[in-house]
Amino acid sequence: MPSILPSFHPSVVPCGAGSRAVKRVLIANRGEIACRIIRACHEEGIEAVAVYSEADRQSPHVRAADTAVEIGPPPAKDSYLNVDRLLGAARHSGADAVHPGYGFLAERAHFAEAVEQAGLTFIGPPAAAIRAMGEKTEARRRMAAAGIPVVPGTNDPVRDAAEASQVAREIGFPVMLKAVAGGGGKGMRRVEDSSGIASAFKAASSEAQSAFGDGAIYLEKFLECPRHVEIQVLADRFGHCVHLGERECSVQRRHQKLIEECPSPAVDIDLRIAMGKAAVQAATSVGYLGAGTVEFLLTPGGRFYFLEMNTRLQVEHPVTEMVYGVDIVREQLRIAAGESTTVPGRPMRPRGHAIECRITSEDPFNGFLPATGRIEFLRIPTGPGVRWDGGIETGNTIGLFYDPLIGKLIAWGETRDRAIRRMRRALDELVIVGLPTSQPFHRRVLDDPVFLSGDYDTDYVQRHGEKLLSTRPARETLELAAIAAAMAEHEARAAAVPIAANGPDAAGESPWLRAARLQGLR
Ligand code: MV4
Numbered sequence: 001m002p003s004i005l006p007s008f009h010p011s012v013v014p015c016g017a018g019s020r021a022v023k024r025v026l027i028a029n030r031g032e033i034a035c036r037i038i039r040a041c042h043e044e045g046i047e048a049v050a051v052y053s054e055a056d057r058q059s060p061h062v063r064a065a066d067t068a069v070e071i072g073p074p075p076a077k078d079s080y081l082n083v084d085r086l087l088g089a090a091r092h093s094g095a096d097a098v099h100p101g102y103g104f105l106a107e108r109a110h111f112a113e114a115v116e117q118a119g120l121t122f123i124g125p126p127a128a129a130i131r132a133m134g135e136k137t138e139a140r141r142r143m144a145a146a147g148i149p150v151v152p153g154t155n156d157p158v159r160d161a162a163e164a165s166q167v168a169r170e171i172g173f174p175v176m177l178k179a180v181a182g183g184g185g186k187g188m189r190r191v192e193d194s195s196g197i198a199s200a201f202k203a204a205s206s207e208a209q210s211a212f213g214d215g216a217i218y219l220e221k222f223l224e225c226p227r228h229v230e231i232q233v234l235a236d237r238f239g240h241c242v243h244l245g246e247r248e249c250s251v252q253r254r255h256q257k258l259i260e261e262c263p264s265p266a267v268d269i270d271l272r273i274a275m276g277k278a279a280v281q282a283a284t285s286v287g288y289l290g291a292g293t294v295e296f297l298l299t300p301g302g303r304f305y306f307l308e309m310n311t312r313l314q315v316e317h318p319v320t321e322m323v324y325g326v327d328i329v330r331e332q333l334r335i336a337a338g339e340s341t342t343v344p345g346r347p348m349r350p351r352g353h354a355i356e357c358r359i360t361s362e363d364p365f366n367g368f369l370p371a372t373g374r375i376e377f378l379r380i381p382t383g384p385g386v387r388w389d390g391g392i393e394t395g396n397t398i399g400l401f402y403d404p405l406i407g408k409l410i411a412w413g414e415t416r417d418r419a420i421r422r423m424r425r426a427l428d429e430l431v432i433v434g435l436p437t438s439q440p441f442h443r444r445v446l447d448d449p450v451f452l453s454g455d456y457d458t459d460y461v462q463r464h465g466e467k468l469l470s471t472r473p474a475r476e477t478l479e480l481a482a483i484a485a486a487m488a489e490h491e492a493r494a495a496a497v498p499i500a501a502n503g504p505d506a507a508g509e510s511p512w513l514r515a516a517r518l519q520g521l522r
Contacts, residue, residue, distance in 0.1 A: 018237075019338035020121045022097045024049060026090045027065070029101030030080060032391035032407055033313070034061035037099050040329035049093040051086060053079035055401055060393050067093055074401045080104045083111055087118050097121035097336060103403065106312040107134060123336040125235075125311050129286045133309040137180050137218050143306045146285040148278045151297065151305040153220035161198040164219060168197055171221050177201060179208035180216035183308055185255035187211060190222055225457045226297035228252065229264050229304065231279035232320045232328070234343055235288045236335045242343045243276040244324045245350050247293075247316055251445065253368065253461040258438065259445060260356045262319035265416065265454025266298060275304055276347055282309060291317070291332050300457070315358065315408065318389055322354040322412040353419040354412045357427065360404040363436035364469055370404050373397065376434035381426035385412040385419075398435065406437060416454065420446055431480070444468040 024047040027034045038048040038061065050065030055074035062068045069089035072079035079085065081104055090098060098115045100106040100123070109127040116122055124130070133139045141155045152171060157180050158164045168175045168191065177200055179187030187208030189200040201217060209215035228249045235241040248264035249257050267275070279294035286309075293314050295307040317328045326348075331341050362368040374397045380388045390407030398404065411426050413419035427443045445451050450464055 020097075020336065022046060022121060022123075022333060022337040024066075024093070024095045025097045025099050025123065025333070026051065026086070026093060026095035026120075027061070027099050027101065028080065028086050029099070029104060029106075030056055030059060030061055030391070030402065032389050032405060033101040033315070035064050035391045036389050037101060037329055038064045040327060040333060043327075044330060044333055046333065049089070049095050051080070051089050053401070055399060058396055060391055060396075069093055074399070076104065076401065080402075083114050087114060087120075090115075090118065090120055095120065097123055099123040099332070100312065102312050102315060107310070109134065121336050123290065123332050125289045125292060126287060129288050130311045132286045133311050134183075135180060136178060136182060136308060137216075139308060140218075140306075142285055143282055146281050148282055148285075148306050149304065151220040151223060151307070154218045157216040157218050158201075161201040164201045164217070165194055165197045167219050169194065171219060174222040176220045176222045177204040177217050178220060179204065179212060179214070180218055181212035181214040182208060187217070223297050223299055223305070225300055225459060227264070227266050227457045228295065228307075229267060229275070229298045230293045230295040230310075230314075231275050232314075232317070233279050233283045233288070233292050233294060234328070234331050234335070234341045235283050235290065235292070236341045237289065237338055238340045240341050240343075240345060241280045241284050241288070242341060242345060243279050243347060244320050244326060244328075244343065245272055245348075246275060247319055249316065250456055250458045251451070251460055252458065253465065257316065258358055258461065259442065259451075260316035260319050261416070261419075262323045262354050263350050264298075271302065271304070273347070278304070278306070282306065290335050291328050315405070316356055318387060318408060318410045319354040319356045322387065322410060323350045323352060324348050325351065352412055352414045353416040354410060355419050355423050356408050356410045357423065357442040358408055358438065359406045359430070359432070359442070360438045361398045361406055361435050362404050362438050364438055364441035365436070365472060368438070370400060371435040371437075372399050373435035375406075375432065377431060378433075379429065379431035380407075381409060381429035383426075383429075385422050386410070386426045387412075406432065409442075420452065440473050441465075441469065 025041050026049040027037050028051060034050060041048040048065040050062050050068040051071045052059060052062045052068055053072055053074050069092060071085040071089055072082060098120050105111040107130055109130040112122045112124060112127040112130055132142060137155055137157060140150050144150050154167055158167055173193050175191050177189040187204050189204045191197050191200045205215040205217050229246050230249060231246050232244040246264050246267050248261045251259035275296060282294045283292055291313055293310040296304040297307050298304045321328055326343055335341060361371045363371050375392060375394055378394045387410040388407055392406050409426055411419050411423035413422050424446050427439060430439060448468060450456055
């Protein structure tokens with residue numbers, strides 16, 4: 001129980017269950033987020049149980065945990081998405097709580113219910129809150145009723161192309177068709193005028209049907225050049241619901257975020273207060289608990305509109321943690337255990353600026369094509385204001401079964417400019433050998449005048465990406481990578497087979513050049 005409760009609090013009586021045992025947490029996830037959650041558990045004196053697929057036996061999250069349970073073959077549906085296997089692992093390991101991380105089952109209401117029905121604590125919001133926000137028209141109805149600005153449009157699905165056409169004329173073109181069961185861009189179509197609406201409706205509906213098993217479509221007015229700005233919220237069982245300011249997530253490509261910042265260059269103190277209030281209202285109105293994120297579209301004119309709520313921990317949570325000095329995963333664990341959030345009721349002030357680059361195994365010089373292979377060498381940046389949230393190490397292989405995130409590089413500085421300089425320095429320290437990564441793309445964005453100005457929107461990568469990637473990396477970069485590869489190879493062999501790192505092999509090829517060739521660099 002908290003020792004001090006702010007006096008404005010509606011109630012000091014926890015709603016729902018009081019304190020719950022959270023002594024051993026099963027993490028129903030993998031990679032960097034599993035490692036991140038394990039760290040928070042250990043800082044709280046909580047035991048961590050990892051689960052892993054056959055493809056992840058060598059993964060760092062398995063060794064970082066106190067115990068680990070193999071749950072099945074590599075395909076996610078047979079392992080990380082298999083509720084029975086996960087609950088079996090929880091029972092077998094004596095876990096009392098389950099943290100879903102992000103992705104996989106994190107926003108599936110039926111999983112939250114199954115966890116609770118098994119007598120375990122779900123480290124996340126109630127299933128009802130997940131459900132309310134998962135259905136986009138239901139979320140729009142509830143938000144509108146709670147007085148939160150939603151994009152003009154329909155709060156119910158449209159029956160057919162004819163109704164879509166009529167509604168679109170009322171709203172005014174251009175419009176956006178969206179999947180009721182959607183989120184993240186699937187089943188979404190921009191329509192310019194009435195001539196395009198019938199075919200767009202059919203395409204969106206069938207895409208939604210195959211992606212979500214639900215072809216229902218609704219309409220919104222299309223907002224031009226919006227920024228994607230989201231508010232972090234925390235809600236506990238004592239009626240505290242607080243926000244931790246915004247994150248700017250407009251640097252994204254095909255709905256995959258690449259860079260996030262806190263605070264947003266487009267948000268001043270007044271807008272933060274207004275958006276924060278709306279986000280807290282959104283969370284409160286669905287009986288939210290734990291950490292969540294309310295996404296908004298911010299127009300060039302400074303108006304904001306509710307887009308959707310993510311009812312989970314997000315990939316980009318570290319930028320908020322660094323600027324607000326709050327460990328969001330620790331807050332999740334406290335709230336799940338029936339304790340209060342440590343965040344004061346009065347909104348906190350941001351301190352400095354943080355930027356996150358998602359380092360993925362994708363080749364920016366080849367349309368961000370996902371790459372597979374072995375991490376031959378990994379040098380992780382360190383030093384003042386730098387954080388690496390990773391879940392992969394030298395010797396691990398990256399396949400196509402899971403998402404391509406290698407790790408997140410986060411830099412903090414007193415100002416946006418200091419954070420940018422630090423991120424450049426950190427990106428220059430980062431060495432990944434073995435497969436192409438998004439690293440060079442990030443390094444170029446951090447020199448781009450448009451990004452530096454802060455005046456960018458969700459069209460940024462589409463508009464400026466090609467220009468940034470028009471030249472291949474400099475020869476020196478390739479040589480540095482090749483040298484690192486040779487060092488890694490040398491280290492691996494040193495014990496068994498002494499090799500002359502500066503001498504040619506039997507075929508007359510130097511290890512540097514050979515390493516570069518094996519990487520496809522020459
Ligand atoms: C929009 C929009 C413009 N107008 N809705 C994309 C993902 C999905 N969650 C919502 N998205 C958008 N909805 C209206 N009425 C523009 C986008 C959008 C977008 C939103 C957030 C971040 C990046 C984006 C990239 C392209 C389009």
